[in-house]
Amino acid sequence: MNHYLTTPIYYASGSPHLGHAYTTLLADCYKRYYQLQGDDVLLASGTDEHGQKIERAARAAGLSPEAFIAPLSQEFQTLWPSRGIEVDRFERTTAPAHKRYATAFWRRLETAGDIYLGRYQGLYCVECEQYFTEGTLCPVHRRPLESFSEPSYFFRLGRFQDALIQHIRDNPQFIVPATRRNEVLSFLEGQTLKDLSVSRTATSWGVPVAGAEGHVQYVWVDALSTYLSALSLDGTARFEDESIQCWWRNATHFIGKDILTFHAVYWPALLLSAGLPLPRQLIVNGWLTVEGLKISKSDPSTIVDPRALAGQAGSDALRWYFLKNVSLGQDLDFSAAHFVQTINSDLANNFGNLISRFVSLAQKRLGGSWRQVADLETRDTILLAQAVSTGDAVATAFAQGDPSEGARQVIRLASDINAYFQQQAPWKIGDEARLATTLWTVHQSVADLTILTSPFLPEISTKARHALGLGQASWRQIGQRDHVVSTFETGPVYLRLEP
């Protein structure tokens, strides 16, 4: 099966921060999970480089937009591989191939009769690149809204209102969590949708609207179409080509709650107008905050650099902390003390210690290679069955869009294996056959555990598997028992962090 996963494309107006890293980690965790299942996955990310927000930031820095965005886009592009995230397509909205695609996309809307020329008069937040109909302050950035009046092309959004409501009602999994789905439904059912202003003349920093001098595409229309242009390497593939549709058929967008309307209302409406299928799912995450404030480059006091955090604790620690603690759709207030406490407790004391104690005992008492010789007792089969049922629970958590629940199940299994190890006290067992069977039970349950940890903790899981003489993990191996097993001394799996 093919899975197409996308992160939002991040504004190239500042360096990446933890908020950006979280959505990308979540998408990467899914990528690894599907790959474990043997599926093919394409992960797309990128940078959003047009629009007034970028143009103004460049001007403030005394640079041309091109010179301003190039190093920032590069920062995003290099951050992901340095954190063990393999982005398959990194799309920049200024790339010629993307611009060709965005122009072709616009043409489809025009051909459908959904674009007309009018005049936009109203309020706008340049930070959000979003129109507002009322208020004086942007609810997200708390800055005054700017008033604009300019000629603009409009998209007949209202035409798609009923179809959108129907689609969301018929597909309960289209938007998860359900709270976000309900929010979109009440937005759609509570008003008559106004047509959307989709071109700007106040800036020339964008994709030109073909045949309409002075107009560039509204930056969100340009940005949303990267989800399709990222599937076409040179921007020439037709939308209907199998090379695009084989991924698009099963597309999941990972987004933050602040960009829900763009993805759950505007984007599906644009796709319907263009005659293209809708993505399968939107997984909507909450915000990371610091002392209650959204981590955001517009508030420097909130900035936590993911590179600095991972530099001290390791990429896996960064992944684990956020993937486990951010429950589906909820906000998480970041605290360095809670980070250190979680990592030491889960990775050093629980998972890491289990591997070290088990491997050193198996080396000492059984020479690092042995087979199950005595019959399994109930306590052994209970633990082995628990490893398998944890696999089912983790799969359910992913299917429901909530890997954090999966991470909690996984660490519970590690605690249960630790408890078994402690209760059986194999270092006191004199009977050779029972000792071998006890340590075999630990080996096999840890083998399953390392499969389940691998989407969350890729580096640590690989280390642990090497210590157990195991190669690459695959979901199918869960519950498949090897009769002869080994261990290798490979050093500690995770070292405690100093507070």
Ligand code: MSP
């Ligand atoms: N460029 C648009 C997205 C276009 S997608 C076609 C944009 N960029 S952004 O850089 O402002 O935000 C990108 C993503 O990062 C959004 O999903 C946003 O929710 C997420 N985050 C930014 N700050 C965040 C936190 N503090 N916490 C969690 N995610 C947040 O919007």
